[in-house]
Each structure stands twice: as C-alpha cells, then as structure tokens.
Amino acid sequence: MDDTPVVADGLGRRYGSRLWALREVSLAVPAGQFVAVMGATGSGKSTLLHCLAGLDRPTAGRVRLAGRDITRLREAALTRLRRDRAGFVFQSYNLLSTLTVARNVLLPARLGGPRVGPAALAAMLDAVGLGGLGDRPVGELSGGQRQRVAVARALITRPAVVFADEPTGALDPATGGQVLRLLRAAVERDGMTVVMVSHDPLAAAHSDRLLLLREGRLVGDTRTPDASSISALLAVAA
Amino acid sequence: MRAGIAAQALRAHRWAFVGPASTQLVAAVVLSATLTVQVSVDGAPELSEMLTAFALIAVYLTILLVGVTMNAAIAQQARDVALLRAVGATPGRIRRAVAVEAAVVAVPAGIAGYLLGLLAGWAWLGTLVDHGLAPAGARFTPEPLLLAPILGILVVTSTVGALIAAVRPARARPAIALADAATRRPRFTAVRLGLGLLLVAGGVTLSVSIADLAADAADDAALFVMLALCVGVGLLGPFVLRSAIAVGRPLLALAGGTGRLAADNVAVLSRALSGALVPLVLAVAFAAVKVAVHSTTTHVTGRTGPAAEAWLDYSGTAVYCLFAAVAAVNTLATVVVGRRRDLALLGLAGATRGRVLAVVVCEAGIVTVTGLVLAAGVAGVTLVPMVHTALGTWTPYVPPSTLAAGVLATAAVVAAGTVLPAALLTRRPPIGQVG
Numbered sequence A: 001m002d003d004t005p006v007v008a009d010g011l012g013r014r015y016g017s018r019l020w021a022l023r024e025v026s027l028a029v030p031a032g033q034f035v036a037v038m039g040a041t042g043s044g045k046s047t048l049l050h051c052l053a054g055l056d057r058p059t060a061g062r063v064r065l066a067g068r069d070i071t072r073l074r075e076a077a078l079t080r081l082r083r084d085r086a087g088f089v090f091q092s093y094n095l096l097s098t099l100t101v102a103r104n105v106l107l108p109a110r111l112g113g114p115r116v117g118p119a120a121l122a123a124m125l126d127a128v129g130l131g132g133l134g135d136r137p138v139g140e141l142s143g144g145q146r147q148r149v150a151v152a153r154a155l156i157t158r159p160a161v162v163f164a165d166e167p168t169g170a171l172d173p174a175t176g177g178q179v180l181r182l183l184r185a186a187v188e189r190d191g192m193t194v195v196m197v198s199h200d201p202l203a204a205a206h207s208d209r210l211l212l213l214r215e216g217r218l219v220g221d222t223r224t225p226d227a228s229s230i231s232a233l234l235a236v237a238a
Numbered sequence B: 001m002r003a004g005i006a007a008q009a010l011r012a013h014r015w016a017f018v019g020p021a022s023t024q025l026v027a028a029v030v031l032s033a034t035l036t037v038q039v040s041v042d043g044a045p046e047l048s049e050m051l052t053a054f055a056l057i058a059v060y061l062t063i064l065l066v067g068v069t070m071n072a073a074i075a076q077q078a079r080d081v082a083l084l085r086a087v088g089a090t091p092g093r094i095r096r097a098v099a100v101e102a103a104v105v106a107v108p109a110g111i112a113g114y115l116l117g118l119l120a121g122w123a124w125l126g127t128l129v130d131h132g133l134a135p136a137g138a139r140f141t142p143e144p145l146l147l148a149p150i151l152g153i154l155v156v157t158s159t160v161g162a163l164i165a166a167v168r169p170a171r172a173r174p175a176i177a178l179a180d181a182a183t184r185r186p187r188f189t190a191v192r193l194g195l196g197l198l199l200v201a202g203g204v205t206l207s208v209s210i211a212d213l214a215a216d217a218a219d220d221a222a223l224f225v226m227l228a229l230c231v232g233v234g235l236l237g238p239f240v241l242r243s244a245i246a247v248g249r250p251l252l253a254l255a256g257g258t259g260r261l262a263a264d265n266v267a268v269l270s271r272a273l274s275g276a277l278v279p280l281v282l283a284v285a286f287a288a289v290k291v292a293v294h295s296t297t298t299h300v301t302g303r304t305g306p307a308a309e310a311w312l313d314y315s316g317t318a319v320y321c322l323f324a325a326v327a328a329v330n331t332l333a334t335v336v337v338g339r340r341r342d343l344a345l346l347g348l349a350g351a352t353r354g355r356v357l358a359v360v361v362c363e364a365g366i367v368t369v370t371g372l373v374l375a376a377g378v379a380g381v382t383l384v385p386m387v388h389t390a391l392g393t394w395t396p397y398v399p400p401s402t403l404a405a406g407v408l409a410t411a412a413v414v415a416a417g418t419v420l421p422a423a424l425l426t427r428r429p430p431i432g433q434v435g
C-alpha cells in the first residue's frame, strides 16, 4: 500500500458552469516535504489546497490523502480521516473565538480524534510560545498569537500532513516568520509533510519545493530557490 | 456526551438563543393558559369547543414560530459549524450537537412558560366569567399532566427547526460551507422556489374553495390559508425582498449613501430576513383579517355582533398576534446580533454611531413596507372570498384610523427587532467587536 501523504492525479475543479478553477493537476508529495504553492490571485491555489485536503471534492481526477483514495469517500469517513491525519491553518477565521486557547487546540481530540493528554497539550503550547495562556479566550489574543493557536491545533494530533492557506497573510513579517519556523520545525523534527499556499516569496523561501499555478494549471514544479529568485519566477509565471 | 464540544461551541453564543428561548416561553404560556382554561370550563360545551379551537391554533402557531426562530438562531452560526466540520466534526456530530442545543433551550423555557401560563389562565378564566362567557361556577383547575405535551411540542419543534437550519452546513463540504458563511450568499434554490410557489398557490386555491362553506368551517380553514400563504411568503422571501429593493431603490437613493447601503444590506441578508417575514406577515395578516371581518360586517349591514362574543374573538386574536409579534422581534433581533461584526466594521470604516443606526432604520423601513404589502396580500386572499360569500361585497372595509394604527404597530415591531438591538450593540466602541 502506497502511503505517500498527498497524491493528485488529473485533478480538476469547476465552480458551477464557469471556467475550470483547477485543471489537470497531477502531483505527489512525499513524507517530510515542505511544499509551497504559489501563483497570482485567482490562479486556483486555495482550490487546490481544499481538494488535496478533502475540504472540497474535485470535479475531475482523483486525490489520495495519507494513503487513502478520498475521491469517493463518504462525508463522515472523509471527516474522520481529516481529523486524524491532517491539520489545517487558514489565513483568518481559524478559531472559535468564544472558547479558550486550550479548548481550541483540543478541538480535534474532543471531536473524537487522537487523544491528547495534559502534558502533551502543555508541551505543544510551550512549543508555539503560548505557555501559560491556555485558559485565555482566544478573543483576547493578538493576531500572531491566534495564528500560533491555529498552528498548535493543526500539529497536536501529529498528523501526516498539515495544510496551510496563506497562514502568514494577515501577520507582520516578524510574527509571520515565527509561524513559518514552527511549521519548518515540525517538518524537521517529526518528518511531517506541509503543503502551504502563499503569495509571499519570503514565506515560500521556507519550503523545499515550489509549485506554480497559472489559471488553474500547474506550470512550475521546482526545488525552492532563494526569495529573490522566487520573485523572478512569479513575475515570469504571471 | 458525544455532542460535547460542538454543542459547547454553539452554546457559547448565548445571545443567539435569547430569541428562540423567549419565543418558546411565550408559546408555553399560550398553550398552558388555553389548555388549562379549556380543562376548567368542562361544564360549558360551547365555550369548551371554542377553547379547543383556540388551543389548536396555539399548537399550529407554536410549531411554526418556534421552528422559525430556532432556525434563525442556528443559521447565524454557519461559520462556526463550517470550522468545526473542517477540523473534524462529522455531519452526524454537528446534527447531534444542534439537536441537543435546541432541546436544552426548550426545556427550561417550557417549564417556566407552563407555570406563567397557569397564572395567565387563572386571570383569563376570571375575565371569561365576568363577561358571562364561562359559567359562574367554573373552577380553575391546574393540570400538571399538561406539562408533558407542552414540553413535547416545544422540544420536537425546536429540534426540527434547528435541524432544518443545520442540513446544509452539516452536510456541505467544509470549503463550500466556509465560503457560504463568509459571503452569506443568499441561496435561492429551485426546491425553495417550487415549495414557496406551491404553498402560495395552495393557499389561494383553498381560500377560493372555502368561500361557500358555512361560517364556522370557513373560519377554521381560513387559518390554514394564512399559514400556507405566510410560510410560502417566507420561502419566497429572498426573491420578494430583492424585488422590493429593486422597486424601492430610486426612493432609497433619496436617502443618499445611507439608503443605498441599507438596500445592499437587505439584499445580502434577504435569506436571513425571510425567516422574520413569516411571523411578521402572520401577525399583521391575522389582525387585519379579524378586524376587517368585524368592521366590514358593521359597515355593510350597519349591525354589530354580540359584544361578549366579539370580545372573545378579539382577545384571542390579540394573544396570537402578540405571540407572532414576539417571534418576529426575536427572529429580527437574532439576525441583527449575528451581524454585530458588520455593524462594527461600518463604524471602523468611518460611520458615526448615528449613521450606523440610520442605515438600520432604513433597513427596518424596507422590511416594514415589504411586510405590510405581503400582509395586505395574505389578508386580502383570505378575506375577499369570505366577505363576498357572507356579505356580497368584494371590498373589505377597515376604518382609516385602525389602518394607521396597524401600520404604526408593524413599524414598532420591526424597530424593536432591528433598531433597538442595533442601538444596544453599538453602545461600545466598534474595535472590540471585530476580532
């Protein structure tokens, strides 16, 4: 059984009867790789991420997540697979603002996912720099702190793969850098796989591999160069 | 409890459940009072029969109004539901959480309402005896066993209303549900359109076909005409509201940017506001039909009905209208509470509190006018065949002063559900509301 964390084969997604937002995308992400997905606004980055993560279903092609074909999986089974094997960080609106930091981080576990003990929770909060803030309602935190809560929630179940959609889009460069280093550390330390959408060359520079989308098609797939070369690549792709 | 954390997340929005809870309280009061008085006047068969009819109407109204308010409360939480789905809540778990939450709200409201209803029933029975409608010997007999059916009706309708609102957010792919919640795109599906048209057509057909029935039977059936038309109007609400805006835009443009902003807001909120149209139109149409039947009779024949009977008829109608008005206020307020972030953003974008409230007043105006036009239509469809058969006239008559009072009362109900909560929500500086 092939358990490559993420595999897409001829992936396509169309909204309504409009043009294809995603077209003929095939790729495989091996374990322990940090992939950045880049492209102009509207090029289909979020759509690709949603389809790979099982948050949306493709109109064409197939997706395998953590070794399972999810293309035809029933919604409840797909949800359990996501809960147990994948983590998510979105650009904004990541958290239930009425719950505390700890409760947000424990959400996947409380929703029936892998159990998390108090020691593991404390260690995770320390690792993301939120030690001692577990009982604060997230409504009271700064943007950077909230995004670290989201990262902690994504990592706490030790998923095979973490999907992040512009996780630093709403943060200043310094705070954004901290969040990216957290993801990078998870890749180095635990061999976790990360698929991250970004339009910021500095953010993408933390990755191992760069995917470029244009009008829904995969037009580039390379080892990640340095930030200035990424900017040049983006200019060519656009 | 398996629904645990998801139910907890829903419950954290405590303001969202004030509306459904108070509607359920009123429902329980009405049910408890009518049923208790019905049991108490056992010896007077005619009155007893009338009260049975009252109680039945109260049951139908409860099913509809409790369902509508709970539906609105859950619909406001689509964003959190979508997030819970994304991080691992299965559709089944969301449905369980929603059902648990709806039931948890219903039980205390039902018990408190039952007890208050005993008090109301006791007072009501006294008035019935004073008016000579109930035998002087009628003794108030509270019936503890009534609590069970009242709670049952509340819990079931609350849960069903909530589950209907949760169908789509629970089942949708999380990416779509998040996009839906973010854009609040008014969805106007073919099913909704078809069902709405079917109910309106059914209501009109029923109204025409009952015109030849005896007055008593026609009276009972008229209720179903109104219920069908009101639910139909609620289903067609997004379409109706957007048409109303299209028609009224030139007028709204006179109010400048405020008017345009209000028009845009109502268009975006058209689906959420449709829920509030159901009780609003019901309350106004109900009152209009009752008043018009009496005043048209007087106008055409120059005779008035027996005072005691008219009093009973009016007092019953007043109770139902009050009940529906409470539901309308609650549904509207639930929608306003759900958009406190948007209101705060208006403030951050440079609008003064006065300007924000002016926009809300404009929106309330749109809803009031739309509600009045729809209510006039519903009342007309119900009334015209009725008065034509009974009195041979095609034109129901309502005294102008009564009409004006009705318009003012409707505006007051809408304002109580929109302007009042908005004024309360904008008291604090906007920045705290945005996170």
Ligand SMILES: Nc1ncnc2c1ncn2[C@@H]1O[C@H](COP(=O)(O)OP(=O)(O)O)[C@@H](O)[C@H]1O
Pocket (backbone or CB within 6 Å): A015, A021, A039, A040, A041, A042, A043, A044, A045, A046, A047, A048, B176, B179
């Ligand atoms: N829920 C949706 N409904 C309709 N069209 C959508 C939806 N989401 C995205 N699109 C369209 O699909 C295209 C790709 O969008 P997206 O994947 O969000 O782009 P990106 O993340 O690269 O900015 C865009 O043209 C966008 O308008």
Ligand SMILES: [Mg+2]
Pocket (backbone or CB within 6 Å): A045, A046, A047
């Ligand atoms: Mg995007």
